[in-house]
Amino acid sequence: MEINQLQKQQTQRSITFKAYGYYLQMAIYTELIKQTFGVECQPFIFAVSKQTPCDHDAFSFNSEQDQEYLKEALEDVKEHQDHIADLIAGRAEPERCGHCEYCRATKQITAFTSAADIEVE
Numbered sequence: 001m002e003i004n005q006l007q008k009q010q011t012q013r014s015i016t017f018k019a020y021g022y023y024l025q026m027a028i029y030t031e032l033i034k035q036t037f038g039v040e041c042q043p044f045i046f047a048v049s050k051q052t053p054c055d056h057d058a059f060s061f062n063s064e065q066d067q068e069y070l071k072e073a074l075e076d077v078k079e080h081q082d083h084i085a086d087l088i089a090g091r092a093e094p095e096r097c098g099h100c101e102y103c104r105a106t107k108q109i110t111a112f113t114s115a116a117d118i119e120v121e
């Protein structure tokens with residue numbers, strides 16, 4: 001595989017990982033382990049798809065870009081933790097994103113959406 005193809009594939013994988021919140025998840029796990037055990041650890045993900053036959057791969061978070069995304073994710077947590085605490089305590093209402101489990105479970109159809117506006121992921 002050419003270097004450009006490999007870099008493109010890695011960039012695409014980073015975008016996918018970021019989009020799915022894996023950086024946020026790994027940043028939180030790493031920080032909780034650090035606070036609980038005083039250990040700086042490196043996150044890894046061993047992933048298996050739900051396809052038949054399943055795909056599988058191993059992902060590290062060691063590149064400079066990965067480290068930057070992990071840092072950004074932890075900053076996001078710090079920025080929003082007061083609001084999350086308010087949500088847990090019932091002092092605030094959640095803001096709907098339209099995509100998460102909560103939004104799907106509580107969705108109410110109030111109008112038709114034009115078929116041309118259907119979002120494809």
Ligand SMILES: [Zn+2]
Nearest residue numbers: 097098100103
């Ligand atoms: Zn949502």
